[in-house]
Amino acid sequence: MNDMTITRAEREAKLEGMGCKRKRVEDIRFTQGKGNYVDDVKLPGMLHGDFVRSPHPHARIKSIDKEKALKVPGVLAVLTAEDLKGVNLAWMPTLAGDVQMVLADGKVLFQNQEVAFVVATDRYAADDGINAVEVEYEALPVLVDPFHAMDPDAPVLREDLAGKTEGAHGPRRHHNHIFEWTVGDRDLTDAAFRKAEVTIKEMISYHRTHPSPLETCQCLCSFDKVKGELTIYGTFQAPHVIRTVVALIAKIPEHKIHVIAPDIGGGFGNKVGAYPGYICAAVASIVTGRPVKWVEDRIENLCATSFARDYHMTTEIAATKEGKVTGLRVHVLADHGAFDACADPSKWPAGFFNIVTGSYDFPTAHLAVDGVYTNKAPGGVAYRCSFRVTEAAYCIERAMDILAQKLGMDPAELRLKNFIRQEQFPYHSALGWEYDSGDYHTAMKKMMEVVDYAGLRREQAEKRAAFQRGETREIMGLGISFFTEIVGAGPSKNCDILGIAMFDSCEIRLHPTGAGIARMGTKSQGQGHETTWAQIIATEIGIPADDIMVEEGNTDTAPYGLGTYGSRSTPVAGAAIAMAARKVKAKAQMIAAYRLEVHEDDLEWDIDGFRVKGLPEKFLGMKDICWIAYNAPPPGMEPGLEAVSYYDPPNMTYPFGAYLCVMDIDVDTGVYKVRRFYALDDCGTRINPMIIEGQVHGGLTEAFAIAMGQEIRYDENGNVVTGSFMDFFLPTAVETPHWETDFTVTPSPHHPIGAKGVGESPNVGGVPAFSNAVNDAFSFLGSTHIQMPHDFWRNWQAAKTLGAV
Amino acid sequence: MDMNGSERIEAPVQTVWQALNDPEILRQCIPGCETLEKTSDTEMTATVALKVGPVKARFQGTVQLLNLDPPHSYTISGEGKGGMVGFAKGGADVALAEDGPDATLLTYVVKAEVGGKIAQLGSRLIDSTAKKLAAQFFADFTQKVARVREEIAS
Numbered sequence: 001m002n003d004m005t006i007t008r009a010e011r012e013a014k015l016e017g018m019g020c021k022r023k024r025v026e027d028i029r030f031t032q033g034k035g036n037y038v039d040d041v042k043l044p045g046m047l048h049g050d051f052v053r054s055p056h057p058h059a060r061i062k063s064i065d066k067e068k069a070l071k072v073p074g075v076l077a078v079l080t081a082e083d084l085k086g087v088n089l090a091w092m093p094t095l096a097g098d099v100q101m102v103l104a105d106g107k108v109l110f111q112n113q114e115v116a117f118v119v120a121t122d123r124y125a126a127d128d129g130i131n132a133v134e135v136e137y138e139a140l141p142v143l144v145d146p147f148h149a150m151d152p153d154a155p156v157l158r159e160d161l162a163g164k165t166e167g168a169h170g171p172r173r174h175h176n177h178i179f180e181w182t183v184g185d186r187d188l189t190d191a192a193f194r195k196a197e198v199t200i201k202e203m204i205s206y207h208r209t210h211p212s213p214l215e216t217c218q219c220l221c222s223f224d225k226v227k228g229e230l231t232i233y234g235t236f237q238a239p240h241v242i243r244t245v246v247a248l249i250a251k252i253p254e255h256k257i258h259v260i261a262p263d264i265g266g267g268f269g270n271k272v273g274a275y276p277g278y279i280c281a282a283v284a285s286i287v288t289g290r291p292v293k294w295v296e297d298r299i300e301n302l303c304a305t306s307f308a309r310d311y312h313m314t315t316e317i318a319a320t321k322e323g324k325v326t327g328l329r330v331h332v333l334a335d336h337g338a339f340d341a342c343a344d345p346s347k348w349p350a351g352f353f354n355i356v357t358g359s360y361d362f363p364t365a366h367l368a369v370d371g372v373y374t375n376k377a378p379g380g381v382a383y384r385c386s387f388r389v390t391e392a393a394y395c396i397e398r399a400m401d402i403l404a405q406k407l408g409m410d411p412a413e414l415r416l417k418n419f420i421r422q423e424q425f426p427y428h429s430a431l432g433w434e435y436d437s438g439d440y441h442t443a444m445k446k447m448m449e450v451v452d453y454a455g456l457r458r459e460q461a462e463k464r465a466a467f468q469r470g471e472t473r474e475i476m477g478l479g480i481s482f483f484t485e486i487v488g489a490g491p492s493k494n495c496d497i498l499g500i501a502m503f504d505s506c507e508i509r510l511h512p513t514g515a516g517i518a519r520m521g522t523k524s525q526g527q528g529h530e531t532t533w534a535q536i537i538a539t540e541i542g543i544p545a546d547d548i549m550v551e552e553g554n555t556d557t558a559p560y561g562l563g564t565y566g567s568r569s570t571p572v573a574g575a576a577i578a579m580a581a582r583k584v585k586a587k588a589q590m591i592a593a594y595r596l597e598v599h600e601d602d603l604e605w606d607i608d609g610f611r612v613k614g615l616p617e618k619f620l621g622m623k624d625i626c627w628i629a630y631n632a633p634p635p636g637m638e639p640g641l642e643a644v645s646y647y648d649p650p651n652m653t654y655p656f657g658a659y660l661c662v663m664d665i666d667v668d669t670g671v672y673k674v675r676r677f678y679a680l681d682d683c684g685t686r687i688n689p690m691i692i693e694g695q696v697h698g699g700l701t702e703a704f705a706i707a708m709g710q711e712i713r714y715d716e717n718g719n720v721v722t723g724s725f726m727d728f729f730l731p732t733a734v735e736t737p738h739w740e741t742d743f744t745v746t747p748s749p750h751h752p753i754g755a756k757g758v759g760e761s762p763n764v765g766g767v768p769a770f771s772n773a774v775n776d777a778f779s780f781l782g783s784t785h786i787q788m789p790h791d792f793w794r795n796w797q798a799a800k801t802l803g804a805v
Numbered sequence: 806m807d808m809n810g811s812e813r814i815e816a817p818v819q820t821v822w823q824a825l826n827d828p829e830i831l832r833q834c835i836p837g838c839e840t841l842e843k844t845s846d847t848e849m850t851a852t853v854a855l856k857v858g859p860v861k862a863r864f865q866g867t868v869q870l871l872n873l874d875p876p877h878s879y880t881i882s883g884e885g886k887g888g889m890v891g892f893a894k895g896g897a898d899v900a901l902a903e904d905g906p907d908a909t910l911l912t913y914v915v916k917a918e919v920g921g922k923i924a925q926l927g928s929r930l931i932d933s934t935a936k937k938l939a940a941q942f943f944a945d946f947t948q949k950v951a952r953v954r955e956e957i958a959s
Contacts, residue, residue: 052889053889055889055890055892056892057920111925131888717918717920717924719925721928723926724926726929727929
């Protein structure tokens with residue numbers, strides 16, 4: 001059975017298990033154009049829906065005339081809020097406890113809001129149809145600036161909330177106020193500030209941006225009137241949640257709803273929420289009795305579905321003269337747009353922003369977040385980050401640099417002085433989290449050594465002197481970021497979405513010939529789950545990764561799970577895989593014991609099978625155990641070899657990293673060059689180093705985009721002026737710098753395989769590194785903080801303001 | 806969007822004033838103007854087809870003449886709706902001054918606002934498009950006024 005001519009190393013290599021740079025199996029189809037995306041799915045008799053959208057950011061709807069549109073050849077139906085009221089779907093619940101108009105009901109609250117849904121035989125006819133719908137608007141005063149949202153005379157945006165002084169997250173102080181969320185000890189923190197030798201205060205804004213996946217949001221709904229069943233193909237990061245939400249709001253029994261998420265072309269948080277397009281396509285299919293497809297175009301994606309960030313963070317740090325931090329106080333003004341549709345676990349109106357104490361040992365902290373309504377698109381998704389964690393990391397990493405500047409201390413030294421020390425883990429933060437593990441000093445020192453930090457600072461000092469002598473027009477900045485993420489939502493004790501606990505799941509079924517299938521509650525949008533999940537199984541149960549098929553996204557076959565976002569897949573579903581595999585292995589061990597005629601305790605695991613302790617020739621491999629499990633199980637044992645695990649994690653995981661960006665900026669043009677970018681990530685146990693590297697490259701590229709130019713911007717009249725890739729910065733290979741990656745490994749103590757999650761770390765850590773580099777470059781000219789995004793124009797403006805031009 | 810400028814027209818103030826109040830001349834000179842009808846002495850309705858960058862729109866709207874001080878100045882103000890493409894509203898203060906016996910200096914101050922898709926996609930093109938349209942308007946207008954003068958002279 002066991003071919004002794006094969007060495008242990010060869011057996012190990014054949015598995016392609018954890019730690020192996022296994023090539024992505026999904027790329028075989030993606031690189032040949034054989035992926036299957038929602039838009040590739042075509043059903044007989046399929047219709048196409050498209051939206052009439054509001055040109056006004058705030059207006060009353062005086063009338064909607066469908067007549068001309070219904071006469072357009074190919075147009076079959078035009079749905080408005082009045083039609084949806086008949087099925088009680090004119091409004092829908094949001095993930096954040098608010099309600100949102102599906103189609104404009106009486107008024108519009110943001111530009112490009114959905115007003116009517118035109119259904120036609122093809123997309124062209126639908127487009128002609130939307131142009132023929134006549135809507136009469138009466139423009140209303142527009143509220144764009146969140147800082148004026150709670151002015152006494154600010155326009156009333158949400159008339160539906162008139163008189164409601166209680167929101168989903170406590171009292172509302174003003175008609176445009178959504179919630180106030182506070183964490184921490186206010187008195188203790190105020191006292192720390194009173195006693196402080198040094199304090200800093202800065203309003204740090206993290207501008208509105210957008211995940212902009214290359215594939216936009218889309219769905220195809222097909223209602224079978226005879227069976228009463230609804231099938232939905234969609235770009236869903238969380239297919240099961242969609243099924244449950246549809247069951248709850250459309251009152252269709254959950255077993256008669258089939259949600260299928262095929263290949264997804266990037267999500268980055270954009271595809272977590274429920275959008276009016278999904279509801280309208282489903283209703284249109286029920287009304288017409290035919291499948292209805294809705295595919296967002298680029299402008300619609302950027303302007304209407306789920307922006308990210310828009311946090312305005314007034315940040316204060318108290319410290320001693322020697323640079324020991326003693327207190328942190330943060331107030332956030334959160335611009336949520338017209339509806340609070342943030343995609344956070346339901347009890348967390350500001351996500352996990354209370355990770356804002358970062359990697360530092362703050363004895364006390366206090367945080368208050370005020371959410372407000374404005375005439376902008378709703379959203380607030382976790383764009384390649386765990387919920388509001390990138391805002392928090394940016395806030396604290398920028399503030400630490402500002403403190404260092406005030407103290408005249410090197411920012412690296414300040415960080416080293418205040419890091420949570422290795423022996424303090426598990427560490428209880430002042431704002432309520434229990435950090436699982438970390439070794440910050442080692443990571444930071446490794447980064448400083450590899451990049452020759454001291455040498456770079458010397459070079460910067462020389463360049464500054466040369467600049468002041470008028471010998472160069474270039475300034476140099478070093479951007480440090482040492483972030484701590486909080487991912488893996490999450491433990492059911494504090495994480496749920498609309499009451500659905502945030503566990504995840506895996507079902508492993510091995511076939512008689514020693515191959516198998518793993519079905520998951522997660523859904524890859526490019527993360528490479530088909531590759532990495534099989535690697536965990538390979539290591540756990542000794543079946544080669546190539547012999548395991550990973551299937552996700554079909555709610556009829558997959559075990560219930562909460563999907564993929566917030567770097568939760570490896571911390572939660574990755575654990576479920578290991579636990580399911582261990583159940584399979586336990587049964588396999590019983591079979592092996594029976595076959596090898598020993599007690600189970602006399603067996604030991606050896607790469608791909610069980611061996612009798614002390615008798616190396618008595619071995620039974622997993623492949624053989626699979627056959628026996630079905631065809632000759634021990635007496636009294638059920639045939640088959642499969643297991644399912646639903647994993648409710650005991651805690652979050654806390655990946656961290658040390659990043660450095662070296663940047664040169666020409667003050668006369670504002671043009672920057674990223675000379676070097678070094679990223680050290682510690683994500684615990686590393687499943688596939690090549691995939692990690694790819695994830696880090698992607699996350700850094702998105703961080704680069706956001707910090708250096710990517711923005712959803714509104715003019716003072718409420719027009720979105722960044723509605724296409726002409727104005728919205730999406731970097732290509734031309735603009736993207738070279739990335740250097742590195743790592744340390746500090747496993748999570750509570751995770752079955754010690755893994756922490758990595759997909760979003762580079763975005764969380766990357767943004768402050770870029771922004772700190774720009775700010776560090778300008779700091780010697782007298783600035784403390786320049787707001788993002790740092791495009792050429794703004795850099796040049798900064799240089800001008802500081803008198804360098 | 807704000808824009809201002811001046812044009813020298815080879816015609817006496819009175820002739821220019823008349824032309825500025827003549828719907829037919831305005832129709833011919835306003836770029837893309839398909840219809841312009843007088844509904845009262847100071848009100849007109851108009852249809853104008855425009856292209857700003859990638860966005861093509863047909864605006865339907867009303868035009869009003871305000872602050873009339875013949876033959877020296879008026880304010881022309883309008884509002885147009887372009888359906889899905891968006892809307893535009895704005896106005897221009899127009900003043901005429903004698904520049905020698907046979908010429909008029911026309912100065913204008915334009916304030917305009919656009920909304921909807923035209924503002925989203927065309928934002929960086931709006932100023933240059935507006936300048937181009939204004940230049941075209943005055944080129945045509947100067948020519949028309951000159952022709953009117955010739956007709957009167959002959």
